[in-house]
Amino acid sequence: MIRKFLTWIGMLFLFLSILPGQSNAQEETPILKMEELKVQVMPEYAKHPEDKEQDHPSLLIGYHGTLVNNTDSPLKGQIEIPLPMNEDEFRIGFVADYNRNLTELNEIEYEKDQDKGTISWETTEEIQPNESYKFVIEYYTAQLVAKGESKKATYQFKSFANIGLVNVIFLEPLKSEQFQLTPPADSHQENGYGMNMFSYQIQGMKPDDIKEFQLEYTRAETRTTMDIMAEMTGDPAHGKEAVKQNETLPIWQVIALVGGICIVAAVLILFLLKRKKPIQKAQEKETKDYEIKKQRLRAMLLDGSISEQEYNELMKKE
Known part of the structure:
Protein backbone atom coordinates (compact mmCIF):
# COMPACT_ATOMS: atom_id res chain seq x y z
CA MET A 1 0.00 0.00 0.00
CA ILE A 2 2.82 2.38 0.93
CA ARG A 3 4.67 1.50 -2.28
CA LYS A 4 1.59 2.27 -4.37
CA PHE A 5 1.16 5.59 -2.58
CA LEU A 6 4.80 6.56 -3.16
CA THR A 7 4.54 5.52 -6.81
CA TRP A 8 1.44 7.69 -7.24
CA ILE A 9 3.17 10.65 -5.61
CA GLY A 10 6.19 10.15 -7.89
CA MET A 11 3.99 10.10 -10.99
CA LEU A 12 2.17 13.21 -9.83
CA PHE A 13 5.43 15.16 -9.41
CA LEU A 14 6.67 13.92 -12.78
CA PHE A 15 3.42 15.08 -14.35
CA LEU A 16 3.59 18.51 -12.72
CA SER A 17 7.26 19.08 -13.40
CA ILE A 18 6.77 19.94 -17.08
CA LEU A 19 3.41 21.67 -17.06
CA PRO A 20 3.63 25.27 -18.31
CA GLY A 21 3.12 28.08 -15.88
CA GLN A 22 3.99 26.15 -12.72
CA SER A 23 5.59 28.61 -10.28
CA ASN A 24 7.47 25.83 -8.48
CA ALA A 25 9.07 24.78 -11.74
CA GLN A 26 10.48 28.29 -12.13
CA GLU A 27 11.66 28.71 -8.53
CA GLU A 28 13.07 25.23 -7.95
CA THR A 29 14.95 22.69 -9.97
CA PRO A 30 12.27 20.62 -11.75
CA ILE A 31 12.21 16.86 -11.36
CA LEU A 32 12.42 16.51 -15.13
CA LYS A 33 14.45 19.23 -16.82
CA MET A 34 13.72 20.04 -20.46
CA GLU A 35 17.32 20.11 -21.55
CA GLU A 36 16.77 20.56 -25.28
CA LEU A 37 13.95 20.82 -27.77
CA LYS A 38 14.50 20.62 -31.49
CA VAL A 39 11.56 22.09 -33.44
CA GLN A 40 11.46 21.20 -37.12
CA VAL A 41 9.27 23.26 -39.45
CA MET A 42 8.73 21.39 -42.70
CA PRO A 43 6.46 22.93 -45.35
CA GLU A 44 5.15 20.53 -48.01
CA TYR A 45 7.35 17.82 -46.56
CA ALA A 46 4.86 14.96 -46.26
CA LYS A 47 1.17 14.14 -46.18
CA HIS A 48 -0.57 13.01 -43.03
CA PRO A 49 -0.29 9.18 -42.76
CA GLU A 50 -4.06 8.81 -43.27
CA ASP A 51 -4.17 10.99 -46.40
CA LYS A 52 -3.88 9.58 -49.89
CA GLU A 53 -4.45 12.95 -51.52
CA GLN A 54 -4.38 16.50 -50.24
CA ASP A 55 -6.13 19.61 -51.52
CA HIS A 56 -4.01 22.04 -49.54
CA PRO A 57 -0.23 21.99 -48.91
CA SER A 58 0.46 20.93 -45.33
CA LEU A 59 2.91 22.22 -42.76
CA LEU A 60 4.54 19.48 -40.72
CA ILE A 61 5.97 20.37 -37.31
CA GLY A 62 8.23 18.00 -35.41
CA TYR A 63 9.20 18.19 -31.73
CA HIS A 64 12.30 16.22 -30.71
CA GLY A 65 12.64 16.70 -26.96
CA THR A 66 15.21 15.68 -24.37
CA LEU A 67 14.25 15.55 -20.69
CA VAL A 68 16.67 14.75 -17.88
CA ASN A 69 15.86 13.11 -14.52
CA ASN A 70 17.32 15.42 -11.86
CA THR A 71 16.44 13.17 -8.92
CA ASP A 72 18.33 10.34 -7.23
CA SER A 73 15.58 7.81 -8.01
CA PRO A 74 14.26 6.14 -11.18
CA LEU A 75 11.06 7.76 -12.46
CA LYS A 76 8.25 6.45 -14.61
CA GLY A 77 5.17 8.56 -15.02
CA GLN A 78 2.99 10.86 -17.06
CA ILE A 79 4.34 13.37 -19.56
CA GLU A 80 2.11 16.22 -20.72
CA ILE A 81 2.95 18.49 -23.65
CA PRO A 82 0.84 21.43 -24.93
CA LEU A 83 0.21 21.58 -28.69
CA PRO A 84 -1.42 24.33 -30.82
CA MET A 85 -4.67 22.43 -31.35
CA ASN A 86 -6.50 25.62 -32.36
CA GLU A 87 -4.55 25.79 -35.62
CA ASP A 88 -6.56 25.16 -38.77
CA GLU A 89 -6.78 21.43 -39.60
CA PHE A 90 -4.51 20.47 -36.72
CA ARG A 91 -3.83 16.73 -36.71
CA ILE A 92 -1.30 14.61 -34.84
CA GLY A 93 0.74 12.32 -37.04
CA PHE A 94 3.14 10.51 -34.75
CA VAL A 95 4.09 10.28 -31.06
CA ALA A 96 6.96 8.10 -29.85
CA ASP A 97 9.79 7.78 -27.36
CA TYR A 98 13.19 6.09 -27.42
CA ASN A 99 14.33 3.22 -25.28
CA ARG A 100 17.24 3.71 -22.89
CA ASN A 101 20.08 2.97 -25.32
CA LEU A 102 18.40 4.84 -28.20
CA THR A 103 18.19 1.75 -30.42
CA GLU A 104 14.39 1.59 -30.55
CA LEU A 105 11.83 4.24 -31.36
CA ASN A 106 8.55 3.14 -29.78
CA GLU A 107 5.28 4.58 -31.06
CA ILE A 108 3.18 5.17 -27.97
CA GLU A 109 -0.47 5.56 -27.10
CA TYR A 110 -1.37 9.03 -25.89
CA GLU A 111 -4.39 10.84 -24.53
CA LYS A 112 -5.57 14.05 -26.12
CA ASP A 113 -7.22 16.76 -24.04
CA GLN A 114 -8.83 19.16 -26.48
CA ASP A 115 -10.00 21.56 -23.75
CA LYS A 116 -6.52 21.92 -22.25
CA GLY A 117 -4.79 21.69 -25.63
CA THR A 118 -2.40 18.96 -24.45
CA ILE A 119 -1.44 15.38 -25.13
CA SER A 120 -0.12 13.07 -22.43
CA TRP A 121 1.41 9.62 -22.19
CA GLU A 122 3.26 7.36 -19.80
CA THR A 123 6.97 6.84 -20.32
CA THR A 124 7.80 3.46 -21.86
CA GLU A 125 10.67 2.82 -19.47
CA GLU A 126 11.87 4.17 -16.14
CA ILE A 127 14.13 7.20 -16.40
CA GLN A 128 17.22 6.58 -14.32
CA PRO A 129 18.91 9.34 -12.25
CA ASN A 130 20.71 11.85 -14.50
CA GLU A 131 19.48 9.92 -17.52
CA SER A 132 17.97 11.47 -20.63
CA TYR A 133 14.50 10.68 -21.93
CA LYS A 134 13.84 11.46 -25.59
CA PHE A 135 10.49 11.81 -27.31
CA VAL A 136 9.15 12.71 -30.75
CA ILE A 137 5.88 14.45 -31.65
CA GLU A 138 4.79 15.26 -35.19
CA TYR A 139 1.70 17.21 -36.10
CA TYR A 140 0.23 18.78 -39.23
CA THR A 141 -1.60 22.06 -39.84
CA ALA A 142 -2.98 23.94 -42.85
CA GLN A 143 -1.47 27.29 -41.89
CA LEU A 144 0.60 27.42 -45.08
CA VAL A 145 -1.15 30.02 -47.27
CA ALA A 146 -0.96 29.26 -50.98
CA LYS A 147 -1.71 31.74 -53.76
CA GLY A 148 -0.78 30.02 -56.97
CA GLU A 149 2.89 29.15 -56.74
CA SER A 150 3.49 31.59 -53.88
CA LYS A 151 3.51 30.05 -50.37
CA LYS A 152 3.59 31.92 -47.06
CA ALA A 153 3.29 31.01 -43.39
CA THR A 154 3.84 32.48 -39.95
CA TYR A 155 5.13 30.00 -37.41
CA GLN A 156 5.04 30.86 -33.72
CA PHE A 157 6.65 28.77 -31.02
CA LYS A 158 5.41 29.33 -27.47
CA SER A 159 7.61 27.76 -24.82
CA PHE A 160 5.79 25.45 -22.40
CA ALA A 161 8.62 24.93 -19.90
CA ASN A 162 12.06 26.11 -18.84
CA ILE A 163 14.08 24.83 -21.80
CA GLY A 164 17.86 24.93 -21.83
CA LEU A 165 18.20 25.09 -25.62
CA VAL A 166 15.57 25.46 -28.34
CA ASN A 167 16.79 24.73 -31.85
CA VAL A 168 14.26 25.75 -34.53
CA ILE A 169 15.07 24.28 -37.94
CA PHE A 170 13.30 25.10 -41.20
CA LEU A 171 13.62 22.58 -44.03
CA GLU A 172 13.24 24.00 -47.52
CA PRO A 173 11.01 21.75 -49.66
CA LEU A 174 12.56 20.22 -52.75
CA LYS A 175 11.94 22.07 -56.02
CA SER A 176 11.20 25.35 -54.30
CA GLU A 177 12.65 28.77 -55.19
CA GLN A 178 13.25 32.11 -53.48
CA PHE A 179 13.01 30.60 -50.00
CA GLN A 180 13.14 33.43 -47.45
CA LEU A 181 12.90 33.56 -43.65
CA THR A 182 12.27 36.48 -41.31
CA PRO A 183 14.22 37.04 -39.13
CA PRO A 184 17.25 35.70 -41.02
CA ALA A 185 18.47 32.32 -39.80
CA ASP A 186 21.46 32.06 -37.48
CA SER A 187 23.00 29.43 -39.73
CA HIS A 188 22.40 27.55 -42.95
CA GLN A 189 23.66 24.18 -44.05
CA GLU A 190 22.98 21.65 -46.75
CA ASN A 191 22.77 18.08 -45.53
CA GLY A 192 24.27 15.10 -47.32
CA TYR A 193 21.17 14.80 -49.49
CA GLY A 194 21.17 18.32 -50.84
CA MET A 195 18.37 19.66 -48.61
CA ASN A 196 18.69 23.22 -47.31
CA MET A 197 18.29 23.56 -43.54
CA PHE A 198 18.03 26.92 -41.76
CA SER A 199 18.62 26.97 -38.03
CA TYR A 200 17.92 29.26 -35.06
CA GLN A 201 19.43 28.54 -31.65
CA ILE A 202 17.67 30.04 -28.64
CA GLN A 203 19.26 29.68 -25.21
CA GLY A 204 17.18 29.53 -22.05
CA MET A 205 13.50 29.90 -23.01
CA LYS A 206 11.02 30.23 -20.14
CA PRO A 207 7.32 29.27 -20.01
CA ASP A 208 5.21 31.49 -22.31
CA ASP A 209 8.23 32.96 -24.10
CA ILE A 210 7.33 33.36 -27.78
CA LYS A 211 9.42 33.31 -30.94
CA GLU A 212 7.82 34.11 -34.29
CA PHE A 213 9.06 33.41 -37.81
CA GLN A 214 7.77 34.17 -41.30
CA LEU A 215 8.61 32.02 -44.28
CA GLU A 216 7.94 32.65 -47.95
CA TYR A 217 8.85 30.85 -51.17
CA THR A 218 7.57 29.90 -54.60
CA ARG A 219 6.91 26.33 -55.69
CA ALA A 220 5.01 24.99 -58.69
CA GLU A 221 5.53 21.36 -57.66
CA THR A 222 2.49 19.72 -56.00
CA ARG A 223 4.24 16.57 -54.77
CA THR A 224 5.66 16.56 -51.26
Missing part, protein backbone atom coordinates in the same frame (compact mmCIF):
# COMPACT_ATOMS: atom_id res chain seq x y z
CA THR A 225 9.37 16.34 -50.61
CA MET A 226 8.91 12.76 -49.35
CA ASP A 227 7.01 11.80 -52.50
CA ILE A 228 9.90 13.09 -54.59
CA MET A 229 12.37 11.22 -52.41
CA ALA A 230 10.32 8.04 -52.78
CA GLU A 231 10.52 8.33 -56.55
CA MET A 232 14.26 8.86 -56.36
CA THR A 233 14.80 5.78 -54.22
CA GLY A 234 12.14 3.55 -55.78
CA ASP A 235 13.41 3.65 -59.37
CA PRO A 236 17.17 4.10 -59.87
CA ALA A 237 16.73 5.12 -63.53
CA HIS A 238 14.15 7.73 -62.64
CA GLY A 239 16.19 8.68 -59.62
CA LYS A 240 19.20 9.57 -61.74
CA GLU A 241 17.07 11.91 -63.84
CA ALA A 242 15.53 13.46 -60.74
CA VAL A 243 18.96 14.03 -59.24
CA LYS A 244 20.15 15.60 -62.47
CA GLN A 245 17.17 17.99 -62.54
CA ASN A 246 17.18 18.87 -58.84
CA GLU A 247 20.89 18.48 -58.05
CA THR A 248 19.85 17.26 -54.62
CA LEU A 249 20.51 13.59 -54.02
CA PRO A 250 23.64 11.61 -55.01
CA ILE A 251 22.25 8.41 -56.47
CA TRP A 252 25.01 6.23 -54.97
CA GLN A 253 23.94 7.37 -51.52
CA VAL A 254 20.33 6.54 -52.32
CA ILE A 255 21.18 3.03 -53.49
CA ALA A 256 23.51 2.42 -50.53
CA LEU A 257 20.91 3.67 -48.09
CA VAL A 258 17.71 2.00 -49.25
CA GLY A 259 18.56 -0.45 -52.01
CA GLY A 260 18.40 -3.45 -49.71
CA ILE A 261 15.16 -2.27 -48.14
CA CYS A 262 13.47 -2.02 -51.54
CA ILE A 263 14.46 -5.64 -52.30
CA VAL A 264 12.93 -6.79 -49.03
CA ALA A 265 9.71 -4.93 -49.85
CA ALA A 266 9.58 -6.58 -53.30
CA VAL A 267 9.97 -10.04 -51.75
CA LEU A 268 7.16 -9.28 -49.33
CA ILE A 269 4.84 -8.27 -52.18
CA LEU A 270 5.62 -11.46 -54.10
CA PHE A 271 4.94 -13.51 -50.97
CA LEU A 272 1.63 -11.79 -50.32
CA LEU A 273 0.32 -12.63 -53.79
CA LYS A 274 0.55 -16.33 -52.96
CA ARG A 275 -1.50 -16.15 -49.77
CA LYS A 276 -5.23 -16.39 -49.18
CA LYS A 277 -7.22 -13.16 -48.90
CA PRO A 278 -7.68 -13.08 -45.08
CA ILE A 279 -3.98 -13.62 -44.55
CA GLN A 280 -3.24 -11.23 -47.39
CA LYS A 281 -5.16 -8.41 -45.66
CA ALA A 282 -3.25 -8.95 -42.41
CA GLN A 283 0.04 -9.02 -44.27
CA GLU A 284 -0.90 -5.90 -46.24
CA LYS A 285 -1.56 -4.05 -42.99
CA GLU A 286 1.76 -5.23 -41.57
CA THR A 287 3.56 -4.18 -44.73
CA LYS A 288 1.82 -0.80 -44.70
CA ASP A 289 2.84 -0.22 -41.08
CA TYR A 290 6.40 -1.23 -41.93
CA GLU A 291 6.51 1.15 -44.89
CA ILE A 292 5.17 4.03 -42.77
CA LYS A 293 7.82 3.40 -40.11
CA LYS A 294 10.52 3.05 -42.75
CA GLN A 295 9.48 6.31 -44.38
CA ARG A 296 9.42 8.08 -41.02
CA LEU A 297 12.91 6.89 -40.07
CA ARG A 298 14.20 7.85 -43.50
CA ALA A 299 12.70 11.31 -43.07
CA MET A 300 14.37 11.66 -39.66
CA LEU A 301 17.68 10.68 -41.24
CA LEU A 302 17.27 13.22 -44.02
CA ASP A 303 16.35 16.10 -41.71
CA GLY A 304 19.21 15.35 -39.34
CA SER A 305 17.17 14.12 -36.36
CA ILE A 306 19.12 10.87 -36.30
CA SER A 307 22.52 9.85 -37.59
CA GLU A 308 23.07 7.18 -40.23
CA GLN A 309 24.31 4.82 -37.49
CA GLU A 310 21.14 5.43 -35.46
CA TYR A 311 19.05 4.93 -38.61
CA ASN A 312 20.69 1.56 -39.28
CA GLU A 313 20.19 0.44 -35.68
CA LEU A 314 16.54 1.47 -35.67
CA MET A 315 15.88 -0.26 -39.01
CA LYS A 316 17.22 -3.51 -37.54
CA LYS A 317 14.37 -3.39 -35.00
CA GLU A 318 11.64 -3.09 -37.65
Whole structure:
Protein backbone atom coordinates (compact mmCIF):
# COMPACT_ATOMS: atom_id res chain seq x y z
CA MET A 1 0.00 0.00 0.00
CA ILE A 2 2.82 2.38 0.93
CA ARG A 3 4.67 1.50 -2.28
CA LYS A 4 1.59 2.27 -4.37
CA PHE A 5 1.16 5.59 -2.58
CA LEU A 6 4.80 6.56 -3.16
CA THR A 7 4.54 5.52 -6.81
CA TRP A 8 1.44 7.69 -7.24
CA ILE A 9 3.17 10.65 -5.61
CA GLY A 10 6.19 10.15 -7.89
CA MET A 11 3.99 10.10 -10.99
CA LEU A 12 2.17 13.21 -9.83
CA PHE A 13 5.43 15.16 -9.41
CA LEU A 14 6.67 13.92 -12.78
CA PHE A 15 3.42 15.08 -14.35
CA LEU A 16 3.59 18.51 -12.72
CA SER A 17 7.26 19.08 -13.40
CA ILE A 18 6.77 19.94 -17.08
CA LEU A 19 3.41 21.67 -17.06
CA PRO A 20 3.63 25.27 -18.31
CA GLY A 21 3.12 28.08 -15.88
CA GLN A 22 3.99 26.15 -12.72
CA SER A 23 5.59 28.61 -10.28
CA ASN A 24 7.47 25.83 -8.48
CA ALA A 25 9.07 24.78 -11.74
CA GLN A 26 10.48 28.29 -12.13
CA GLU A 27 11.66 28.71 -8.53
CA GLU A 28 13.07 25.23 -7.95
CA THR A 29 14.95 22.69 -9.97
CA PRO A 30 12.27 20.62 -11.75
CA ILE A 31 12.21 16.86 -11.36
CA LEU A 32 12.42 16.51 -15.13
CA LYS A 33 14.45 19.23 -16.82
CA MET A 34 13.72 20.04 -20.46
CA GLU A 35 17.32 20.11 -21.55
CA GLU A 36 16.77 20.56 -25.28
CA LEU A 37 13.95 20.82 -27.77
CA LYS A 38 14.50 20.62 -31.49
CA VAL A 39 11.56 22.09 -33.44
CA GLN A 40 11.46 21.20 -37.12
CA VAL A 41 9.27 23.26 -39.45
CA MET A 42 8.73 21.39 -42.70
CA PRO A 43 6.46 22.93 -45.35
CA GLU A 44 5.15 20.53 -48.01
CA TYR A 45 7.35 17.82 -46.56
CA ALA A 46 4.86 14.96 -46.26
CA LYS A 47 1.17 14.14 -46.18
CA HIS A 48 -0.57 13.01 -43.03
CA PRO A 49 -0.29 9.18 -42.76
CA GLU A 50 -4.06 8.81 -43.27
CA ASP A 51 -4.17 10.99 -46.40
CA LYS A 52 -3.88 9.58 -49.89
CA GLU A 53 -4.45 12.95 -51.52
CA GLN A 54 -4.38 16.50 -50.24
CA ASP A 55 -6.13 19.61 -51.52
CA HIS A 56 -4.01 22.04 -49.54
CA PRO A 57 -0.23 21.99 -48.91
CA SER A 58 0.46 20.93 -45.33
CA LEU A 59 2.91 22.22 -42.76
CA LEU A 60 4.54 19.48 -40.72
CA ILE A 61 5.97 20.37 -37.31
CA GLY A 62 8.23 18.00 -35.41
CA TYR A 63 9.20 18.19 -31.73
CA HIS A 64 12.30 16.22 -30.71
CA GLY A 65 12.64 16.70 -26.96
CA THR A 66 15.21 15.68 -24.37
CA LEU A 67 14.25 15.55 -20.69
CA VAL A 68 16.67 14.75 -17.88
CA ASN A 69 15.86 13.11 -14.52
CA ASN A 70 17.32 15.42 -11.86
CA THR A 71 16.44 13.17 -8.92
CA ASP A 72 18.33 10.34 -7.23
CA SER A 73 15.58 7.81 -8.01
CA PRO A 74 14.26 6.14 -11.18
CA LEU A 75 11.06 7.76 -12.46
CA LYS A 76 8.25 6.45 -14.61
CA GLY A 77 5.17 8.56 -15.02
CA GLN A 78 2.99 10.86 -17.06
CA ILE A 79 4.34 13.37 -19.56
CA GLU A 80 2.11 16.22 -20.72
CA ILE A 81 2.95 18.49 -23.65
CA PRO A 82 0.84 21.43 -24.93
CA LEU A 83 0.21 21.58 -28.69
CA PRO A 84 -1.42 24.33 -30.82
CA MET A 85 -4.67 22.43 -31.35
CA ASN A 86 -6.50 25.62 -32.36
CA GLU A 87 -4.55 25.79 -35.62
CA ASP A 88 -6.56 25.16 -38.77
CA GLU A 89 -6.78 21.43 -39.60
CA PHE A 90 -4.51 20.47 -36.72
CA ARG A 91 -3.83 16.73 -36.71
CA ILE A 92 -1.30 14.61 -34.84
CA GLY A 93 0.74 12.32 -37.04
CA PHE A 94 3.14 10.51 -34.75
CA VAL A 95 4.09 10.28 -31.06
CA ALA A 96 6.96 8.10 -29.85
CA ASP A 97 9.79 7.78 -27.36
CA TYR A 98 13.19 6.09 -27.42
CA ASN A 99 14.33 3.22 -25.28
CA ARG A 100 17.24 3.71 -22.89
CA ASN A 101 20.08 2.97 -25.32
CA LEU A 102 18.40 4.84 -28.20
CA THR A 103 18.19 1.75 -30.42
CA GLU A 104 14.39 1.59 -30.55
CA LEU A 105 11.83 4.24 -31.36
CA ASN A 106 8.55 3.14 -29.78
CA GLU A 107 5.28 4.58 -31.06
CA ILE A 108 3.18 5.17 -27.97
CA GLU A 109 -0.47 5.56 -27.10
CA TYR A 110 -1.37 9.03 -25.89
CA GLU A 111 -4.39 10.84 -24.53
CA LYS A 112 -5.57 14.05 -26.12
CA ASP A 113 -7.22 16.76 -24.04
CA GLN A 114 -8.83 19.16 -26.48
CA ASP A 115 -10.00 21.56 -23.75
CA LYS A 116 -6.52 21.92 -22.25
CA GLY A 117 -4.79 21.69 -25.63
CA THR A 118 -2.40 18.96 -24.45
CA ILE A 119 -1.44 15.38 -25.13
CA SER A 120 -0.12 13.07 -22.43
CA TRP A 121 1.41 9.62 -22.19
CA GLU A 122 3.26 7.36 -19.80
CA THR A 123 6.97 6.84 -20.32
CA THR A 124 7.80 3.46 -21.86
CA GLU A 125 10.67 2.82 -19.47
CA GLU A 126 11.87 4.17 -16.14
CA ILE A 127 14.13 7.20 -16.40
CA GLN A 128 17.22 6.58 -14.32
CA PRO A 129 18.91 9.34 -12.25
CA ASN A 130 20.71 11.85 -14.50
CA GLU A 131 19.48 9.92 -17.52
CA SER A 132 17.97 11.47 -20.63
CA TYR A 133 14.50 10.68 -21.93
CA LYS A 134 13.84 11.46 -25.59
CA PHE A 135 10.49 11.81 -27.31
CA VAL A 136 9.15 12.71 -30.75
CA ILE A 137 5.88 14.45 -31.65
CA GLU A 138 4.79 15.26 -35.19
CA TYR A 139 1.70 17.21 -36.10
CA TYR A 140 0.23 18.78 -39.23
CA THR A 141 -1.60 22.06 -39.84
CA ALA A 142 -2.98 23.94 -42.85
CA GLN A 143 -1.47 27.29 -41.89
CA LEU A 144 0.60 27.42 -45.08
CA VAL A 145 -1.15 30.02 -47.27
CA ALA A 146 -0.96 29.26 -50.98
CA LYS A 147 -1.71 31.74 -53.76
CA GLY A 148 -0.78 30.02 -56.97
CA GLU A 149 2.89 29.15 -56.74
CA SER A 150 3.49 31.59 -53.88
CA LYS A 151 3.51 30.05 -50.37
CA LYS A 152 3.59 31.92 -47.06
CA ALA A 153 3.29 31.01 -43.39
CA THR A 154 3.84 32.48 -39.95
CA TYR A 155 5.13 30.00 -37.41
CA GLN A 156 5.04 30.86 -33.72
CA PHE A 157 6.65 28.77 -31.02
CA LYS A 158 5.41 29.33 -27.47
CA SER A 159 7.61 27.76 -24.82
CA PHE A 160 5.79 25.45 -22.40
CA ALA A 161 8.62 24.93 -19.90
CA ASN A 162 12.06 26.11 -18.84
CA ILE A 163 14.08 24.83 -21.80
CA GLY A 164 17.86 24.93 -21.83
CA LEU A 165 18.20 25.09 -25.62
CA VAL A 166 15.57 25.46 -28.34
CA ASN A 167 16.79 24.73 -31.85
CA VAL A 168 14.26 25.75 -34.53
CA ILE A 169 15.07 24.28 -37.94
CA PHE A 170 13.30 25.10 -41.20
CA LEU A 171 13.62 22.58 -44.03
CA GLU A 172 13.24 24.00 -47.52
CA PRO A 173 11.01 21.75 -49.66
CA LEU A 174 12.56 20.22 -52.75
CA LYS A 175 11.94 22.07 -56.02
CA SER A 176 11.20 25.35 -54.30
CA GLU A 177 12.65 28.77 -55.19
CA GLN A 178 13.25 32.11 -53.48
CA PHE A 179 13.01 30.60 -50.00
CA GLN A 180 13.14 33.43 -47.45
CA LEU A 181 12.90 33.56 -43.65
CA THR A 182 12.27 36.48 -41.31
CA PRO A 183 14.22 37.04 -39.13
CA PRO A 184 17.25 35.70 -41.02
CA ALA A 185 18.47 32.32 -39.80
CA ASP A 186 21.46 32.06 -37.48
CA SER A 187 23.00 29.43 -39.73
CA HIS A 188 22.40 27.55 -42.95
CA GLN A 189 23.66 24.18 -44.05
CA GLU A 190 22.98 21.65 -46.75
CA ASN A 191 22.77 18.08 -45.53
CA GLY A 192 24.27 15.10 -47.32
CA TYR A 193 21.17 14.80 -49.49
CA GLY A 194 21.17 18.32 -50.84
CA MET A 195 18.37 19.66 -48.61
CA ASN A 196 18.69 23.22 -47.31
CA MET A 197 18.29 23.56 -43.54
CA PHE A 198 18.03 26.92 -41.76
CA SER A 199 18.62 26.97 -38.03
CA TYR A 200 17.92 29.26 -35.06
CA GLN A 201 19.43 28.54 -31.65
CA ILE A 202 17.67 30.04 -28.64
CA GLN A 203 19.26 29.68 -25.21
CA GLY A 204 17.18 29.53 -22.05
CA MET A 205 13.50 29.90 -23.01
CA LYS A 206 11.02 30.23 -20.14
CA PRO A 207 7.32 29.27 -20.01
CA ASP A 208 5.21 31.49 -22.31
CA ASP A 209 8.23 32.96 -24.10
CA ILE A 210 7.33 33.36 -27.78
CA LYS A 211 9.42 33.31 -30.94
CA GLU A 212 7.82 34.11 -34.29
CA PHE A 213 9.06 33.41 -37.81
CA GLN A 214 7.77 34.17 -41.30
CA LEU A 215 8.61 32.02 -44.28
CA GLU A 216 7.94 32.65 -47.95
CA TYR A 217 8.85 30.85 -51.17
CA THR A 218 7.57 29.90 -54.60
CA ARG A 219 6.91 26.33 -55.69
CA ALA A 220 5.01 24.99 -58.69
CA GLU A 221 5.53 21.36 -57.66
CA THR A 222 2.49 19.72 -56.00
CA ARG A 223 4.24 16.57 -54.77
CA THR A 224 5.66 16.56 -51.26
CA THR A 225 9.37 16.34 -50.61
CA MET A 226 8.91 12.76 -49.35
CA ASP A 227 7.01 11.80 -52.50
CA ILE A 228 9.90 13.09 -54.59
CA MET A 229 12.37 11.22 -52.41
CA ALA A 230 10.32 8.04 -52.78
CA GLU A 231 10.52 8.33 -56.55
CA MET A 232 14.26 8.86 -56.36
CA THR A 233 14.80 5.78 -54.22
CA GLY A 234 12.14 3.55 -55.78
CA ASP A 235 13.41 3.65 -59.37
CA PRO A 236 17.17 4.10 -59.87
CA ALA A 237 16.73 5.12 -63.53
CA HIS A 238 14.15 7.73 -62.64
CA GLY A 239 16.19 8.68 -59.62
CA LYS A 240 19.20 9.57 -61.74
CA GLU A 241 17.07 11.91 -63.84
CA ALA A 242 15.53 13.46 -60.74
CA VAL A 243 18.96 14.03 -59.24
CA LYS A 244 20.15 15.60 -62.47
CA GLN A 245 17.17 17.99 -62.54
CA ASN A 246 17.18 18.87 -58.84
CA GLU A 247 20.89 18.48 -58.05
CA THR A 248 19.85 17.26 -54.62
CA LEU A 249 20.51 13.59 -54.02
CA PRO A 250 23.64 11.61 -55.01
CA ILE A 251 22.25 8.41 -56.47
CA TRP A 252 25.01 6.23 -54.97
CA GLN A 253 23.94 7.37 -51.52
CA VAL A 254 20.33 6.54 -52.32
CA ILE A 255 21.18 3.03 -53.49
CA ALA A 256 23.51 2.42 -50.53
CA LEU A 257 20.91 3.67 -48.09
CA VAL A 258 17.71 2.00 -49.25
CA GLY A 259 18.56 -0.45 -52.01
CA GLY A 260 18.40 -3.45 -49.71
CA ILE A 261 15.16 -2.27 -48.14
CA CYS A 262 13.47 -2.02 -51.54
CA ILE A 263 14.46 -5.64 -52.30
CA VAL A 264 12.93 -6.79 -49.03
CA ALA A 265 9.71 -4.93 -49.85
CA ALA A 266 9.58 -6.58 -53.30
CA VAL A 267 9.97 -10.04 -51.75
CA LEU A 268 7.16 -9.28 -49.33
CA ILE A 269 4.84 -8.27 -52.18
CA LEU A 270 5.62 -11.46 -54.10
CA PHE A 271 4.94 -13.51 -50.97
CA LEU A 272 1.63 -11.79 -50.32
CA LEU A 273 0.32 -12.63 -53.79
CA LYS A 274 0.55 -16.33 -52.96
CA ARG A 275 -1.50 -16.15 -49.77
CA LYS A 276 -5.23 -16.39 -49.18
CA LYS A 277 -7.22 -13.16 -48.90
CA PRO A 278 -7.68 -13.08 -45.08
CA ILE A 279 -3.98 -13.62 -44.55
CA GLN A 280 -3.24 -11.23 -47.39
CA LYS A 281 -5.16 -8.41 -45.66
CA ALA A 282 -3.25 -8.95 -42.41
CA GLN A 283 0.04 -9.02 -44.27
CA GLU A 284 -0.90 -5.90 -46.24
CA LYS A 285 -1.56 -4.05 -42.99
CA GLU A 286 1.76 -5.23 -41.57
CA THR A 287 3.56 -4.18 -44.73
CA LYS A 288 1.82 -0.80 -44.70
CA ASP A 289 2.84 -0.22 -41.08
CA TYR A 290 6.40 -1.23 -41.93
CA GLU A 291 6.51 1.15 -44.89
CA ILE A 292 5.17 4.03 -42.77
CA LYS A 293 7.82 3.40 -40.11
CA LYS A 294 10.52 3.05 -42.75
CA GLN A 295 9.48 6.31 -44.38
CA ARG A 296 9.42 8.08 -41.02
CA LEU A 297 12.91 6.89 -40.07
CA ARG A 298 14.20 7.85 -43.50
CA ALA A 299 12.70 11.31 -43.07
CA MET A 300 14.37 11.66 -39.66
CA LEU A 301 17.68 10.68 -41.24
CA LEU A 302 17.27 13.22 -44.02
CA ASP A 303 16.35 16.10 -41.71
CA GLY A 304 19.21 15.35 -39.34
CA SER A 305 17.17 14.12 -36.36
CA ILE A 306 19.12 10.87 -36.30
CA SER A 307 22.52 9.85 -37.59
CA GLU A 308 23.07 7.18 -40.23
CA GLN A 309 24.31 4.82 -37.49
CA GLU A 310 21.14 5.43 -35.46
CA TYR A 311 19.05 4.93 -38.61
CA ASN A 312 20.69 1.56 -39.28
CA GLU A 313 20.19 0.44 -35.68
CA LEU A 314 16.54 1.47 -35.67
CA MET A 315 15.88 -0.26 -39.01
CA LYS A 316 17.22 -3.51 -37.54
CA LYS A 317 14.37 -3.39 -35.00
CA GLU A 318 11.64 -3.09 -37.65
